[in-house]
Amino acid sequence: KEPIKTFSVGFPDREGNELSYARLAARSIGSEHHEVVITSEEFFRALPRLIWHEDEPIAFPSSVPLYFVSARAKKHVKVVLTGEGADELFCGYNRYRVTAWNQRLGEAYSRVVPRFARDGLSRTIDGLPWHARRYLGRTFLALSTDPRTVFFENFSVFGERALHEILVDSAALQTHDPFEDLLRCYEEGSGGILDRMTHTDLQTYLVELLMKQDQMSMAASIESRVPYLDHELVEYVVGLPAECKLRGWQTKVVLREALRDLIPAEIRTRRKMGFPVPVGSWLRGPFGAVIDEFVTGPRATERGLLEPHHLRRLADEHRSGQAEHGTRLWLLTNLEIWQRIFLDGEDSEAIMNRSIGRAVAA
Secondary structure: OOOOEEEEEEOOOOOOOOHHHHHHHHHHHOOEEEEEEOOHHHHHHHHHHHHHHHOOOOOOOOHHHHHHHHHHHHOOOOEEEOOOOHHHHHOOOHHHHHHHHHHHHHHHHHHHOOHHHHHHHHHHHHOOOHHHHHHHOOOOOOOOOOHHHHHHHOOOOOOHHHHHHHEOOOOHHHHOOOOHHHHHHHHHOOOOHHHHHHHHHHHOHHHHHHHHHHHHHHHOOOEEEOHHHOHHHHHHHHOOOHHHOEEOOEEOHHHHHHOOOOOOHHHHOOOOOOOOOOHHHHHHOOOHHHHHHHOOOHHHHOOOOEOHHHHHHHHHHHHHOOOOOHHHHHHHHHHHHHHHHHOOOOOHHHHHHHHHHHHHHO
16 A cells, blocks of 8 residues: 655754654654755745745745645645644644733732732833843733733734834824734633634634645645644534643643554654744844845835834844844845735746845845
């Protein structure tokens, strides 16, 4: 009988590389395993073409490796199965446990510690160096426990304060709440905070992930299917108690237990890593010229949408190591490339060969 075929993708960098675990999983099931290793240059050179395929700025850096592994799979199969939906169903994301922890401890903290002391500590944290503020500023010591603050604002790339700083015209924020749709989904959910968070992500975040999955696989001319989103499985898992999904710091509890005898313990018990792409370190190192071209360059700053001095501050802080703005700079890079393709009418291949090529060569 022909063995099942499996495919994984990674980078030469040690940061975010899970290829060894993919090999272990493949050996455990006896699959015919295929690996794709993408260099940082291949990653950036492919970006304009993939933005064209998505028809919008690419929010998820993982879209790029997803395209490459889809292209490799196309050489061997016509349809692939992927894991989208498992994190939303089984409480796999780190933000679920962090938010539950923040809310539980934050409510006790609010009952015990006087308001003036809490406000004073919050101001102290706000004035700390970025590396300390990065962690303490995302805990109950600095946040209120309402869902808008502790969940949506806390895990957004550009929170409301950041939007006011970066937008030339931030007046629209006075009449439009960027979290309006998310809060509505949260309120429409039932049960406790974990049930409401996963309900919200199933209605919003997962929709974007599925769109990304479909666009990148179709760009490689291959079909993808999502077995975790079989409606009977979704209906069953949604009805399970929250403690079957998140227990203490362990995520996906019931799924890990169900697979106890099927996958190696090294995989089943390890902490979730996600699909990290080392964009931040690339932009801080050999591909800093990408920022110069698409974030702080004259074409980007002269559009009149974003504050040039704030763009330069983000770039300078990231390069110097004062702060980690890799995700923000990634989004801003994508926004500018998208505008050049769809507003300025530039050919994506021309951008790839000229602008990206120049940045890569630098």
